[in-house]
Amino acid sequence: MSLMGGYKVAAQVPNSLDSVRVYLKTHLSQDTNYVRALNVLGRELHSGANPDYDKADSILQVSEQLATKLQYGMGLAKAYTNRGSIYYLTDRQPLAVMYFQKALTTAEEYKLTPRFICGAISNVAAALSKLGQYEKVAAMQLRSLRLQEQYNIQPRIATTYGGLGNALRELHKFTEALAYYRQALVLMHAEKNRRGAAIIENNMGICYDGLKRYDKSLGLYKAALNHAQEVNFDLLQADILVNIGLALKLSNRPGEGIPFVQRSLSIGQKQANKATMATAYFNLGQIYEELKEYKPAEANLKKALELAKERGDKEQIADYTQGLADLYGGMENFQQAYALQLEKNNRKDSLISIQTNAEVQRLIAQYETEKKEAQIKLLRQQAQLRNEELNREQVQRNALLIGGTMLLLLIAAVSAWLLNRARLQRLEEAQRLRRQIAHDLHDEVGSTLSSISLLSGMVNHLIAQKRPEAVERAIQKINTDARQILESMDEIIWTINPGNDSLQRIAMRLQEYAQPLMESKNISFSFQIDPALVDMPMSMEVRRSLYLIGKEAINNLIKYSEATQAKVWFARKDNQLEVLIEDNGRGFDVALPRERTGQISMKQRAEAIGGSLDVQSAPTQGTRLVLTTSIAG
Structure with missing residues (x-):
């Protein structure tokens, strides 16, 4: 028994669809167990073989409201997670991001388990992946991995490794992605999670397609298909079947791929899933085009484009329009090809403009700005x-x-x-x-x-x-x-870089930095290092601080000293390293640190490595800076 949000939670709620329905009819108290049962029912309704997304969402809304009233953190976080999952599976990614983020915020506010928090981070990343924000996805999945390391969460969360693999795959880093996928697959097998294993195997197959290793990808797709069939995961089966057809086409066996893609289409039609149907029609069209059977190719590509327009999927519309234009080009119907090419270009330009404006808004709202490639769309005036x-x-x-x-x-x-x-x-x-x-x-x-x-x-x-x-x-x-x-x-x-773990490397780096600057100011420059220090090892932290202090001091010398002579000297005194940076310039009043920038920062860096920084100067008397730290560094 554990305490969540001030309420005791008994582990007595059933975990299957039929039994939880019976439980809800007989359990009259609207307590935390009732919330848990609603969450189980919502989860089973949207993740089973015949999902009922609308009904699941309605039930989870009730769970969310009751959990909020009871201040039951785990129940509320799971309600948000399940609703996010529904929106993720039904291609409503902005809503998925919002609800997965709500789950994460709730988990942090109620101090839920580190494992739950890490899983919540990975869920947000998964939804962002569907929005194409792959650099941000990678950063969030690495955040989850760091927390798992910090709290030594065992076993590690498989979906975190899988999500990081997905981001790397989308960035065309196929070999790096496979390394993370393999770790995810080991964890999925250890958990006996066949559904998760099917997803990972499918993604690994896509990586091998990217590496043109179709023998490997086909084997993984077939393993994934077996696992997806065992758990009745129809939509994943449809995705895998299309991938098998695509791999056969790419390996110069297009005719063999047709039955697989047709099976994918049948699943999409049975589920009334327009996205799955559109993907199947498009791939069928491309296979028929490869076989130079242009009539069925045209018919399938037109159906794919029609479904994409019904769904309002701008990227698919642009891609499918381009595919149809390429087909007409191959058929030497150049008038149709040109018209569709113009339509595609107009749509793509519009899409790029929308994406650029959205990115500017995200920057203004202080989102992580380094995660988005900037896009420049040039007009045709010149x-x-x-x-x-x-x-x-x-x-x-x-x-x-x-x-x-x-x-x-x-x-x-x-x-x-x-x-x-x-x-x-x-x-x-x-x-x-x-x-x-x-x-x-x-x-x-x-x-x-x-x-x-x-x-x-x-x-x-x-x-x-x-x-x-x-x-x-x-x-x-x-x-x-x-x-x-x-x-x-x-x-x-x-x-x-561990190859730079010596004082000599630091000295050389500083000399390479300082020499051209001194020459540009006509300063006679002397640089010396005590031979006893040449091979002395330095830790990464000490090396970094020494370099940054030296660089800051040299910058100040160049900017403010008006010197004609300067020297940098690395010396050993007893068990101490002494770094001297000296000039014969105009000097300054040390009581007025504003005349030279960065002194506080340099002193803080010196103290952080157990050393000290002494700055000696006076007007017209030059400046002498002495950094001292232990050799043991």
Whole structure:
């Protein structure tokens, strides 16, 4: 027995559809057990072989209201979760995100179990995945994994690994995705969760399709189909059957794929699921086109497009219109092909505009700005300007993709590093470092990505106003910011590279940074390191702090000193490392720290590694900065 929201919860509610109906008829008290029973009924009604989504939603609304009245946190969170699941399965993703987020907020407010909270995070990520926000999905799933590590949740939550695999798959990182899928599949088999295993096997098959390993994908699809049939998961069967047909087409066996896709169509028709039917019709059309059977190809593609229009799915409408245009091109019906191509282009342009405006609104609302690729849609007034700006757009997209992917890999690398450390002290050090890296990424990369996204959104307006000079300035700014992101990422990655775990590497990095700056100001520069320190190892945290303190001091010297001579010296005194940075410049009053920036930050960094920072200066007397820390660092 446990306590949730002030109410005792007895583990006596049945778990099957028929028995829970009997229970609700005989259980007259509207208490927490009644809420639990309503949640079970709602779950079974929407997740069974013949789902009744409307009835399930109505029952869960009653559960939600009663749980709110009773202040029963677990019951309310599960009601929200089940309603989110209904909207997820019926392609109402904004509602799914909203209700999964409500479940997460409720779980945190009522301090539910860490396992439930981690699962709630993964659910939000799953709904965001359907909206195409894959970088954000990856970040949320990694957040869930970090919590599972922090609380040592055993067994790990399979859907978290599966969700991270999905995000990587959508980013075309198929090999990386497969690694997470395999972990998810092991967990699903351990739980004897055949439904979950079918989903993971289907997704692994898609990855192998992307790698053009159709022998592997077909084997996984057939295993997934067997598991989906065992649990009567019809809609997943339909999805798998289409994937089998697609894999056969891609492996030059299109005729063999037709029966599988037709079975998928039959399931969609039985379920009256227009999305499933549209997908099946489209893939049938493409298979017939591959076989050069143009009449059935045309008929199926038209049915797919008609269903997509009925559903108002703008992306499917654009894709299916393009597919039909390609078919007419192959049939040499160029008039029809041209008309459909124009229609598709107009729809796609409209969709891009909507997505861009929505992204600007998310930025204004302070959503995570680094998770969205900026999209620049250029008008047709000047062909030369259009080509130039399209090239700029590609540079910007690549920069965002590099930044987002490196962020993902960086966090994953640190997470993997944590998993392999057995001693508590090392775990605590790694946690502190990860927080600092996240802080640096937010400070150094996040604001720049925000700038890129906002500038991208402005380009449309500038073009519409026929202001090419302003467009050019905006694109130049995007390029500058992109380069700044790459430099910041390079610097952060350098600090965590174990190959740089020596004082000599820090010294070389600082010298490489300082030398061109000194030359640009005609400053005679001397750099020395005590030979006894060359091979001295340095921890990641100490190395990072030493480098950042040195870099800040050199920047101040260049900006403010007006010096003609400067030196940097790494020396060993007893069991202490002493770093001296000295110039013969105009100096300053140390009682007025505003004249030189970053002194507080440098002193805080020195103290954080158990050292001290002494700044000696006076007007016209130059400046001497001495950083001292233990060799043991």
